Amino acid sequence: MAADRTLAPDLAVEDGLFASGASLIAAVDEVGRGSAFGPCCVGLVVIDATVGAAPAGLRDSKLLSEAAREALIGPLRAWVRAEAVGEASAGEIDAYGLTAALRLAGRRALSRVPLRPDLVLLDGSYDWMSGEPATLLGPDYPSVPVPPVRTMVKADLRCASVAAASVLAKVHRDALIREMAPSFPGYGLEHNKGYATASHLAALRQLGASVAHRRSWRLPERDPA
Secondary structure, eight states, X not given: OOOOTTSOOBSHHHXXXXXXXXXXXXXXXXXXXTOSBSOEEEEEEEEOTTOXXXXXXXXXXXXXXXXXXXXXXXXXXXXXXXXXXXXXXXXHHHHHOHHHHHHHHHHHHHHTSSSOOSEEEEEBSSOOSSOOOOOTTSOOOOOOOOOOEEXXXXXXXXXXXXXXXXXXXXXXXXXXXXXXXXXXXXXXXXXXXXXXXXXXXXXXXXXXXXXXXXXXXXXXXXXXX
16 A cells, blocks of 8 residues: 555554564665765664654655754654764766665665664665675675665655654755855756756756766766857
């Protein structure tokens, strides 16, 4: 059954996982997958069975205004046991592909929390967190153990912990793009956050791609002078 986008996410799924033996759950979600510019970011929060009710107003980050997301950051950090955001740059996406870059960002986030979860609850249908050991031609993954991964479609709508991870990642990435924007004028990054809006595509045709664009993607060619 499809998740009702009007309902607040809850902890029903997480409580079931705790009842099945999990002690610490790492909830994971990504942002920036479809952007033409800048990094992809992976948010991760760690909770245990004592987590308590989620902060009021929590939703999947895509359903919240920018102001609402930013207002949730303090309450979310106080609510979870630990949290982190990992990044993979546009250059790393170009070099290794999006899936490997998401895995790299996710493992960077996992390496930055002081707790070792025994289960990952991952938004989506595909487990991009585990598998693929480091190779000479691949990313230099942090040497952190990845616990078993439970994927769930629309987990960001259903699960409060995954919604929290999505909000933390979205606020982090938006702030990062705002910081980068003055160094890359003309693309409207302050407004489009790197996504391929009509005005961003028009700017790419006029200016060409910058060093922080994902050049392996099918970006518009610069118009001849």
